[in-house]
Amino acid sequence: PATVETGYEIQVPLFMETGTKVKVDxxxxxxxxxxxx
Structure with missing residues (x-):
């Protein structure tokens, strides 16, 4: 999982690196x- 700026945790692919910007529904x-x- 990854933690976004608001503190919410989401599941992301394993290739994501720290600092990568993502779109979230x-x-x-x-x-x-x-x-x-």
Missing amino acids: TRPGEYLGRVND
Whole structure:
């Protein structure tokens, strides 16, 4: 799991690194994908 800035924990793929920005569907609280800056 990963912890977002608000303290909420979500399940993310194993390849995620610390500091990676992600999209989260706030209704079910699920990982949607990485954010491309």
